[in-house]
Amino acid sequence: MSKYIFYAPNPTSENRLSEEESFHASRVLRLKSGDQINLLDGQGGRYAALLDQVDSKKTTFTQLSLLEKQAIIPYQIHIYVAPTKQMERMEWMVEKCCEFGIHGIHFFHSRNSERKEIKLNRLEKIAVSALKQSKNLYLPEISPIKPLSTYMDSLVESASTQRLFAHISDPPVENLSKQLIQNKSYHVLIGPEGDFTPTESADLLRANWTPCSLGKSILRTETACIAATMGIHMVHE
Incomplete structure (x- = not known):
């Protein structure tokens, strides 16, 4: 798993991070275009992606691929x-x-x-x-x-x-x-x-x-x- 993990509730339909996550990627972690990241959708999915445009308000990603889909536990x-x-x-x-x-x-x-x-x-x-x-x-x-x-x-x-x-x-x-x-x-x-x-x-x-x-x-x-x-x-x- 990439050490850079972000939350993106709809990664398959929206190829961008929230403003808060964008700020974290850009200003805190100082990531660049081409850096590999992992995305969690909060619904059991973990994805790999590459950063495309890195901006403090709108960071986009590309080459999304599903790494894991966690099964729903029976309780x-x-x-x-x-x-x-x-x-x-x-x-x-x-x-x-x-x-x-x-x-x-x-x-x-x-x-x-x-x-x-x-x-x-x-x-x-x-x-x-x-x-x-x-x-x-x-x-x-x-x-x-x-x-x-x-x-x-x-x-x-x-x-x-x-x-x-x-x-x-x-x-x-x-x-x-x-x-x-x-x-x-x-x-x-x-x-x-x-x-x-x-x-x-x-x-x-x-x-x-x-x-x-x-x-x-x-x-x-x-x-x-x-x-x-x-x-x-x-x-x-």
Whole structure:
């Protein structure tokens, strides 16, 4: 793989880099016409190409060829999380979940939420950077903040999906790894620092969401997201 890796969502139909990627190629890496690069489309494809015109605002490429098309794994991971007050912790979470491999990171607000706004563009850039750094070829969907009730009502469990929520209780519920049914599309809710309220937990149980434990320790929100993501991957190893 070329050491110069760029994100290009539609390389077969648009032979140019975004303005941000063009600036990076031209001004940061100081690449020249004829230099070999790799392109990731975020949909499982990795391509080789040669730089054509190198400009800080519009860099084009030529001689595109498909190097790899990563197969879609038989399960999906979608994490739903109430963002913390310190956005840096959410940025770190997005980066690490993307490195492990995740299909969607979705934000919600609930009774104990600490934040009602997020910088979606910033998180998307972090996800792209993590995609380029890791060997994962799929860029996850990142969704803006919505009410918890929106996801509770719209996500329907089916033969191909499983809905779970991290639940702190006494006595504790079953661990996530024991609750998982193999090769599903998993939708996992992670509550805010103050956890779900008793009413919210009761509503989730009534709506047939499956409660699960992430271990004996009380985890920070961002740690819980990473633990759930890694836990699901480990079950499928």
